[in-house]
Amino acid sequence: MDQLFVVLKSSVVQLAGRWLPEGALPFVSMGLTIAAIAAAAPVIMMYLTWLERKIIARMQNRLGPNRVGLYGLAQPLADGLKMLIKEDIVPEGADRLVHSLAPVVAVVPALLVFAVLPFGRNMIAADLNVGLLYFLAVSSISSYAIFMGGWASRNKFSLLGAMRGVAQIISYEVPSVLSVVVVIMVAGTLSMGGIVEAQASRWFVFTPWGFVAALIFFLSGVAEVNRTPFDMPEAESEIVAGFHTEYSGMKFALWYMAEFLEAFAISAFTVTLFLGGWQGPAIPLWWVLFGSVCLVATARTIPSVLRVLGVVACVGSGVVAYLANEAVPSWAWFLAKTYGLVFVLVWFRGTLPRLRVDQLMGLAWKFFLPLTLINIASAALWVAMPGPSGGVLAGALLILSGWWLIRLNNPAPLQPRTYLFVE
Amino acid sequence: MIGIGVLKGLWVTLREFLGTYPAGRWLLTRLGASTGQGLFTIEYPEVKQQHAERHRVFPFLVYDASPDNLRCVACKICEQECPPQCIHIVGPAKDEQGRPLKAHGRTFPVKFDIDVSICMSCRICVDVCPFDAIEMDNAHELSGFDRFAEMVYTKEQLLKSNEYFQQIKPTEASVVDQRLAAKAAKTAMPPQPAASP
Ligand code: SF4
Numbered sequence: 167m168d169q170l171f172v173v174l175k176s177s178v179v180q181l182a183g184r185w186l187p188e189g190a191l192p193f194v195s196m197g198l199t200i201a202a203i204a205a206a207a208p209v210i211m212m213y214l215t216w217l218e219r220k221i222i223a224r225m226q227n228r229l230g231p232n233r234v235g236l237y238g239l240a241q242p243l244a245d246g247l248k249m250l251i252k253e254d255i256v257p258e259g260a261d262r263l264v265h266s267l268a269p270v271v272a273v274v275p276a277l278l279v280f281a282v283l284p285f286g287r288n289m290i291a292a293d294l295n296v297g298l299l300y301f302l303a304v305s306s307i308s309s310y311a312i313f314m315g316g317w318a319s320r321n322k323f324s325l326l327g328a329m330r331g332v333a334q335i336i337s338y339e340v341p342s343v344l345s346v347v348v349v350i351m352v353a354g355t356l357s358m359g360g361i362v363e364a365q366a367s368r369w370f371v372f373t374p375w376g377f378v379a380a381l382i383f384f385l386s387g388v389a390e391v392n393r394t395p396f397d398m399p400e401a402e403s404e405i406v407a408g409f410h411t412e413y414s415g416m417k418f419a420l421w422y423m424a425e426f427l428e429a430f431a432i433s434a435f436t437v438t439l440f441l442g443g444w445q446g447p448a449i450p451l452w453w454v455l456f457g458s459v460c461l462v463a464t465a466r467t468i469p470s471v472l473r474v475l476g477v478v479a480c481v482g483s484g485v486v487a488y489l490a491n492e493a494v495p496s497w498a499w500f501l502a503k504t505y506g507l508v509f510v511l512v513w514f515r516g517t518l519p520r521l522r523v524d525q526l527m528g529l530a531w532k533f534f535l536p537l538t539l540i541n542i543a544s545a546a547l548w549v550a551m552p553g554p555s556g557g558v559l560a561g562a563l564l565i566l567s568g569w570w571l572i573r574l575n576n577p578a579p580l581q582p583r584t585y586l587f588v589e
Numbered sequence: 590m591i592g593i594g595v596l597k598g599l600w601v602t603l604r605e606f607l608g609t610y611p612a613g614r615w616l617l618t619r620l621g622a623s624t625g626q627g628l629f630t631i632e633y634p635e636v637k638q639q640h641a642e643r644h645r646v647f648p649f650l651v652y653d654a655s656p657d658n659l660r661c662v663a664c665k666i667c668e669q670e671c672p673p674q675c676i677h678i679v680g681p682a683k684d685e686q687g688r689p690l691k692a693h694g695r696t697f698p699v700k701f702d703i704d705v706s707i708c709m710s711c712r713i714c715v716d717v718c719p720f721d722a723i724e725m726d727n728a729h730e731l732s733g734f735d736r737f738a739e740m741v742y743t744k745e746q747l748l749k750s751n752e753y754f755q756q757i758k759p760t761e762a763s764v765v766d767q768r769l770a771a772k773a774a775k776t777a778m779p780p781q782p783a784a785s786p
């Protein structure tokens with residue numbers, strides 16, 4: 167089970183080997199990986215929109231999409247169809263070439279970062295020895311796309327949104343990069359696979375420096391992909407839709423695809439860098455399958471035929487898993503953790519109002535940046551003094567400096583105003 | 590402490606999220622937390638909302654006993670008072686000599702059209718009618734495909750019985766019935782000489 171996809175791929179390659187010359191096989195293997203990622207990405211994006219709408223709806227005591235298909239599961243398809251047949255408007259006076267190029271430039275890096283993502287044991291498209299650096303470099307291309315789109319639209323709202331976007335992405339790039347430095351220090355490698363291996367005994371998030379770095383990396387990531395509460399570039403109440411005000415139809419869908427893929431990538435990289443990646447405790451697979459039996463059996467919306475079929479399938483595979491003594495596969499762990507973080511992203515969106523521009527910048531420069539620098543020192547302590555004393559010192563350093571930074575950033579609380587001439 | 594407000598907010602949304610699932614409600618009660626407000630959604634075409642009695646959408650003409658015994662006398666007050674001018678009345682019905690025709694002792698309109706797409710549900714026609722001949726209906730699924738053939742309701746479509754009125758708005762209908770009964774008693778009795786003060 168664990169190596170399901172790896173085995174699948176190698177058998178397809180072997181099958182292809184019967185007809186193709188030996189030299190072509192690496193290309194077949196590469197092509198398969200690329201095809202898998204390229205096919206999975208739109209599906210991931212479509213169902214992220216569904217997931218987001220469902221979760222947000224539940225937080226607002228609504229049902230969310232429930233008309234198209236079971237649980238509204240076909241809603242993303244319907245939306246995609248709608249986007250496809252919508253008119254594509256390019257504003258007069260826009261720079262046509264750049265205007266149509268921008269969404270593509272946004273999507274491509276969002277897809278490219280998946281190349282270094284370890285989805286499971288041995289499931290990494292390209293385990294570059296500079297994988298982390300590659301991720302940091304490629305993911306920041308999106309600021310170009312945002313500025314291209316905003317500038318080429320010849321619209322003041324687009325331009326304002328784009329400028330905000332670029333300022334924000336560049337600001338949050340700094341703490342985000344500095345926060346992963348500690349991972350490199352401790353793991354001693356830039357390869358994503360190596361970083362996951364280094365967390366075999368303890369996930370980095372369970373160390374003081376790892377916890378702080380994970381928090382900063384994740385929050386800066388949220389800011390970099392322009393999601394609430396950091397969605398200043400798309401603040402509806404001020405600048406319509408920000409940099410994608412002038413986009414419609416499929417180009418608009420591409421913007422959204424880039425945004426959702428980046429959100430997914432941020433969650434996935436937080437999982438890889440700090441939450442142990444595809445590692446997880448060896449829970450027997452049949453526990454999970456038993457849980458899904460209960461879920462399917464009690465779901466009232468599903469027609470009873472499907473319910474019976476689902477229960478039978480789950481029980482059957484559960485028995486097989488029990489006999490084969492299977493644990494939960496590594497890719498399932500990875501996906502579960504990633505979707506957990508995606509839930510957190512949506513949870514933020516359902517809860518927090520948008521920050522002001524100055525608060526946003528202040529958070530990056532006045533709080534995250536110093537904290538990441540201190541965090542590096544704390545990780546250095548941890549590495550230099552193995553054992554409990556180093557851990558205690560590192561933790562104490564972080565707590566103290568965090569408290570100090572909060573104090574520094576909030577000088578005096580505002581007193582309630584007293585009105586002299588008004589009763 | 591800074592950040593406590595954010596955590597509280599996150600807890601509120603998480604609670605509302607969990608509270609919409611049976612398993613989540615079970616968990617929340619186990620934790621001793623409030624289970625949130627639960628789902629509000631009414632899945633419209635399958636489930637219909639129970640409207641309050643005062644809910645009003647579009648007027649209809651009341652008749653007693655049979656449809657030709659409608660209360661409207663074609664006085665056209667409602668036509669004049671309707672703010673968006675969506676009532677169109679032709680009548681009262683007359684014979685060849687120009688004398689008003691009567692049914693059940695009353696004049697009656699030849700045509701009585703109301704345009705659904707213009708009516709703004711203000712109930713002014715009901716308030717001004719001296720004969721309680723027009724009342725507000727609460728049927729609200731009034732969409733149609735044809736602007737004039739389907740959206741302009743004719744007299745025949747507008748006529749609904751007093752029993753229907755009593756059924757949809759019992760309180761208001763009984764008030765109207767009492768008022769009409771009092772009026773009828775007054776006209777039936779010989780006029781009393783006014784008592785001098
Ligand atoms: S509905 Fe009432 S106000 Fe309108 S024409 Fe008839 S009697 Fe007159």
Ligand code: SF4
Pocket residue numbers: 648670671672673674675676703707708709710711712713714715
């Ligand atoms: S409810 Fe108002 S708008 Fe509608 S017909 Fe009566 S007076 Fe006119």
